[in-house]
Amino acid sequence: MFSEENIKRQAIHLKHLSKKYAIYDRPSQKLAELLTLRRKRWHREFWALKDISLEVSPGTTLGIVGQNGSGKSTLLQVVAGILTQTSGECSVEGKVSALLELGSGFSPEFTGRDNVFMNGAIMGLTHSQVEKRLEDILDFAEIGEFVDQPVKTYSSGMFMRLAFAVAIHVDPDILLVDEVLAVGDLVFQHRCTNRIRRLRQEGKTILFVTHDLQAITRFCDRAILLDHGQKLEDGDPEQVVQRYQALIAGREQKAGSGEVWTGAEQDQNLQVVSTIPHIHHRYGDGGAKVIGIILHSSEGEVLNEIRAGEEVHLVISVQFVRPLQNPIIGFTIRDHxxxxxxxxxxxxEGLHLPPTNPEDVLTVGFQIQIPELRPDSYSISPAVANGNIWQHSIEDWIDNAYIVNLVDSGLVYGMMRWSVQASYRWEK
Ligand SMILES: Nc1ncnc2c1ncn2[C@@H]1O[C@H](COP(=O)(O)OP(=O)(O)O)[C@@H](O)[C@H]1O
Ligand SMILES: [Mg+2]
Structure with missing residues (x-):
C-alpha cells in the first residue's frame, strides 16, 4: 500500500488506473444517444488502459514502448490532465509541460510570438519571464521572420520546432514527449534529443514515447512496455526493449506463418514510374531511392485534382542501392x-516486399478511396524504409513530392464531412 508520504515523493503516481473510450460505429449514433438522454446506448466500450499502476520518482527518464494502439498516447494524456481516467488514481506532483501528438495548444490564427506568450502564461510564467526566454526560444525554433506570422502559415517542421522550443523553456518539472520528434527533420531530431539529455541532467522527470528503441536504451533510466492497454513490463530499458522485440517478432512470425513470400503477389499491371514533381527536402540513409511517384485514376489518367469518393491509384517506384532485408514503401499525406x-x-497494409539487391526496382501501387475531406491542396510524401513498422531505418524520404488539389467536395466544415442526420419539429 502507498502511504501519504510515499505518494508525495513520487512525481507521478498511478494506481489501478483504467481509461475507457466509447466507440460509435457511426457519428450519428453519438447524437442519437444524446437525444435519447442516454436512455439507450449505441456505443461499444473500449478499454485503452487497464489497471495501470506506476510510480515515477522525480528525476527519472521513463521510456514508454508498445505497438500502435497499445495506449501510450492515452497514458500521456491522462498524466497531462487532458483526459480523465475512468477509474483508479492519478496524481502528478509538479509542473507538466507536454509535447503530445495532437494539438500543441497553439492557436492557428495568432502569431508565433503571441502563442509563445500565451503558452508561457498557461504554464504560469509572467510576461517578463517569457520575455527573458524569448530569445532562447526563438533561437531554438529557428523560424526567423515567421515569428510574426500566424501559426497557420507554418510548415509542420516550423510548427514542431516552435512547440518543442516552448515546451522545454517553460521550466517544467515534468516533460511529456509523445513520438512527435519523428516529425521533424534529422538535424532537428538531434537537437531535440540533445536537449532532452540536458533536461535529464538538470533532474527533470521525463516521460518519453518513441519507436526508436535505441533512444530508449540510451536515454532512459527505466522503461515500461504497454500492450493492449496493460503494462506488460517495467524496469531496465534493455530488458524491456528485448521483451518488446520478442513480442513483435512472435506476432510477426504468427502473422507470417505458412505464408512464404512468392511472386504471386506481384501485380503485372504496375509500371515503373520515374518522375518526381517536387524535391524540396529529402533525407534518409541512402540504401534506396524513390525514383518516381504518380497518382492516377482507374482509367490511368494522371491526376492533379481529386474528388471525394473517387478511387485513385498512388504508384511509387523505388530503386535499391544496397541490399535491404525488409523494405517498406509508404507515404504520408498532409494538408497545406x-x-x-x-x-x-x-x-x-500487410504487403510483404521481398528482400532486394542493389539496382533492383520495386514499384508499389496503393489503391485509395478519397474520403470527404475539406477542399484543399494536399501533398504526398513518399518514403522507403528498412525494418518493421516499429523499428526501421528511413532510407529515403521526400517531403511533399506530389501535390494534388481536392475539389468539388461541396461545403465541408472542419477537416472532413461525416454522416449527420438532422430533423426538426415546429409547434405553433
Ligand atoms: N478518442 C478515442 N475514442 C475511441 N478510441 C480511442 C480514442 N483515442 C484512442 N482510442 C483507442 O485507444 C487505443 C489506444 O490508443 P493510443 O493511446 O493512441 O495508443 P498508442 O499511442 O499506443 O498508439 C487505440 O486502440 C485507439 O484506437
Ligand atoms: Mg500514440
Missing part, C-alpha cells in the same frame, strides 16, 4: 498547413 491527414505503407 502541413498537418498530417493520413499515412500508410506496405507493411501496415
Amino acid at each position: 498547413l502541413g498537418v498530417e491527414i493520413a499515412a500508410s505503407n506496405t507493411s501496415y
Whole structure:
C-alpha cells in the first residue's frame, strides 16, 4: 500500500488506473444517444488502459514502448490532465509541460510570438519571464521572420520546432514527449534529443514515447512496455526493449506463418514510374531511392485534382542501392498547413516486399478511396524504409513530392464531412 508520504515523493503516481473510450460505429449514433438522454446506448466500450499502476520518482527518464494502439498516447494524456481516467488514481506532483501528438495548444490564427506568450502564461510564467526566454526560444525554433506570422502559415517542421522550443523553456518539472520528434527533420531530431539529455541532467522527470528503441536504451533510466492497454513490463530499458522485440517478432512470425513470400503477389499491371514533381527536402540513409511517384485514376489518367469518393491509384517506384532485408514503401499525406491527414505503407497494409539487391526496382501501387475531406491542396510524401513498422531505418524520404488539389467536395466544415442526420419539429 502507498502511504501519504510515499505518494508525495513520487512525481507521478498511478494506481489501478483504467481509461475507457466509447466507440460509435457511426457519428450519428453519438447524437442519437444524446437525444435519447442516454436512455439507450449505441456505443461499444473500449478499454485503452487497464489497471495501470506506476510510480515515477522525480528525476527519472521513463521510456514508454508498445505497438500502435497499445495506449501510450492515452497514458500521456491522462498524466497531462487532458483526459480523465475512468477509474483508479492519478496524481502528478509538479509542473507538466507536454509535447503530445495532437494539438500543441497553439492557436492557428495568432502569431508565433503571441502563442509563445500565451503558452508561457498557461504554464504560469509572467510576461517578463517569457520575455527573458524569448530569445532562447526563438533561437531554438529557428523560424526567423515567421515569428510574426500566424501559426497557420507554418510548415509542420516550423510548427514542431516552435512547440518543442516552448515546451522545454517553460521550466517544467515534468516533460511529456509523445513520438512527435519523428516529425521533424534529422538535424532537428538531434537537437531535440540533445536537449532532452540536458533536461535529464538538470533532474527533470521525463516521460518519453518513441519507436526508436535505441533512444530508449540510451536515454532512459527505466522503461515500461504497454500492450493492449496493460503494462506488460517495467524496469531496465534493455530488458524491456528485448521483451518488446520478442513480442513483435512472435506476432510477426504468427502473422507470417505458412505464408512464404512468392511472386504471386506481384501485380503485372504496375509500371515503373520515374518522375518526381517536387524535391524540396529529402533525407534518409541512402540504401534506396524513390525514383518516381504518380497518382492516377482507374482509367490511368494522371491526376492533379481529386474528388471525394473517387478511387485513385498512388504508384511509387523505388530503386535499391544496397541490399535491404525488409523494405517498406509508404507515404504520408498532409494538408497545406502541413498537418498530417493520413499515412500508410506496405507493411501496415500487410504487403510483404521481398528482400532486394542493389539496382533492383520495386514499384508499389496503393489503391485509395478519397474520403470527404475539406477542399484543399494536399501533398504526398513518399518514403522507403528498412525494418518493421516499429523499428526501421528511413532510407529515403521526400517531403511533399506530389501535390494534388481536392475539389468539388461541396461545403465541408472542419477537416472532413461525416454522416449527420438532422430533423426538426415546429409547434405553433
Ligand atoms: N478518442 C478515442 N475514442 C475511441 N478510441 C480511442 C480514442 N483515442 C484512442 N482510442 C483507442 O485507444 C487505443 C489506444 O490508443 P493510443 O493511446 O493512441 O495508443 P498508442 O499511442 O499506443 O498508439 C487505440 O486502440 C485507439 O484506437
Ligand atoms: Mg500514440
